[in-house]
Amino acid sequence: MHEKRRSRRTASKVPLEIRVIDTHRVVLTAVINRHGALIHSPVPWAIGTLLEIRNQKTGVCAQGRVVWSGGEDVAGSYKLGVEFEAEMSEFWGDDYRE
Numbered sequence: 569m570h571e572k573r574r575s576r577r578t579a580s581k582v583p584l585e586i587r588v589i590d591t592h593r594v595v596l597t598a599v600i601n602r603h604g605a606l607i608h609s610p611v612p613w614a615i616g617t618l619l620e621i622r623n624q625k626t627g628v629c630a631q632g633r634v635v636w637s638g639g640e641d642v643a644g645s646y647k648l649g650v651e652f653e654a655e656m657s658e659f660w661g662d663d664y665r666e
Contacts, residue, residue, distance in 0.1 A: 575602035575655075580663045587620040588613060594624075600660050604632060604651040612637065612646040619650060626661040630654075 582597045584607065591611070599606040617634045636649030657664065
Protein backbone atom coordinates (compact mmCIF):
# COMPACT_ATOMS: atom_id res chain seq x y z
CA MET A 569 0.00 0.00 0.00
CA HIS A 570 1.43 3.38 -1.02
CA GLU A 571 0.77 6.29 1.35
CA LYS A 572 0.44 9.81 -0.05
CA ARG A 573 2.28 12.31 2.12
CA ARG A 574 2.46 16.08 1.75
CA SER A 575 6.19 16.01 2.51
CA ARG A 576 9.01 13.50 2.94
CA ARG A 577 9.46 12.02 6.41
CA THR A 578 12.92 11.92 8.01
CA ALA A 579 13.98 9.88 11.04
CA SER A 580 15.53 12.36 13.47
CA LYS A 581 15.82 12.88 17.23
CA VAL A 582 15.15 16.58 17.80
CA PRO A 583 14.57 17.92 21.33
CA LEU A 584 11.37 19.95 21.57
CA GLU A 585 9.73 21.96 24.34
CA ILE A 586 5.96 21.45 24.43
CA ARG A 587 3.59 23.77 26.29
CA VAL A 588 -0.05 22.99 26.93
CA ILE A 589 -1.74 25.64 29.09
CA ASP A 590 0.43 25.58 32.27
CA THR A 591 2.20 22.29 31.50
CA HIS A 592 5.72 22.31 30.05
CA ARG A 593 7.52 19.16 28.87
CA VAL A 594 10.65 18.30 26.92
CA VAL A 595 10.12 15.58 24.32
CA LEU A 596 12.10 13.95 21.49
CA THR A 597 10.99 13.41 17.93
CA ALA A 598 11.26 10.09 16.12
CA VAL A 599 10.19 11.25 12.65
CA ILE A 600 9.87 14.78 11.27
CA ASN A 601 8.47 16.47 8.15
CA ARG A 602 7.40 19.96 7.05
CA HIS A 603 3.91 19.40 8.48
CA GLY A 604 4.71 17.93 11.90
CA ALA A 605 6.35 15.04 13.72
CA LEU A 606 6.02 11.76 15.53
CA ILE A 607 7.11 12.47 19.10
CA HIS A 608 7.83 10.44 22.23
CA SER A 609 6.14 12.20 25.14
CA PRO A 610 5.94 11.48 28.88
CA VAL A 611 2.36 12.81 28.74
CA PRO A 612 -0.45 11.08 26.78
CA TRP A 613 -2.10 14.24 25.45
CA ALA A 614 -5.49 13.56 23.88
CA ILE A 615 -6.14 13.83 20.14
CA GLY A 616 -7.08 17.43 19.39
CA THR A 617 -4.91 18.93 22.15
CA LEU A 618 -3.42 22.26 21.02
CA LEU A 619 0.33 22.56 21.55
CA GLU A 620 2.90 25.35 21.55
CA ILE A 621 6.08 23.73 20.21
CA ARG A 622 9.63 25.12 20.40
CA ASN A 623 12.60 23.47 18.69
CA GLN A 624 15.44 23.58 21.23
CA LYS A 625 18.08 23.53 18.45
CA THR A 626 16.70 26.30 16.21
CA GLY A 627 14.64 28.30 18.72
CA VAL A 628 11.78 28.40 16.19
CA CYS A 629 8.25 28.09 17.61
CA ALA A 630 5.13 26.63 16.01
CA GLN A 631 1.53 25.93 16.91
CA GLY A 632 0.27 22.41 16.45
CA ARG A 633 -2.15 19.77 17.64
CA VAL A 634 -2.14 16.08 18.46
CA VAL A 635 -3.66 14.15 15.54
CA TRP A 636 -2.73 10.55 16.41
CA SER A 637 -1.90 8.48 19.48
CA GLY A 638 -0.06 5.17 19.30
CA GLY A 639 -0.22 4.44 22.99
CA GLU A 640 2.51 3.80 25.52
CA ASP A 641 5.78 2.12 24.49
CA VAL A 642 7.98 -0.19 26.58
CA ALA A 643 10.05 2.76 27.86
CA GLY A 644 6.92 4.39 29.33
CA SER A 645 6.60 7.21 26.81
CA TYR A 646 3.68 7.84 24.49
CA LYS A 647 3.92 7.98 20.69
CA LEU A 648 1.98 10.98 19.41
CA GLY A 649 1.48 12.35 15.92
CA VAL A 650 1.67 16.15 15.94
CA GLU A 651 0.58 18.35 13.03
CA PHE A 652 1.63 21.99 12.62
CA GLU A 653 -1.07 24.57 11.90
CA ALA A 654 0.95 25.60 8.82
CA GLU A 655 3.82 24.07 6.85
CA MET A 656 7.07 24.83 8.70
CA SER A 657 10.14 23.56 6.82
CA GLU A 658 12.35 26.16 8.57
CA PHE A 659 11.28 24.80 11.97
CA TRP A 660 13.69 21.85 11.72
CA GLY A 661 16.79 23.71 10.49
CA ASP A 662 19.58 21.33 9.40
CA ASP A 663 17.71 18.27 10.72
CA TYR A 664 15.35 18.29 7.70
CA ARG A 665 16.41 18.37 4.05
CA GLU A 666 14.23 17.66 1.02
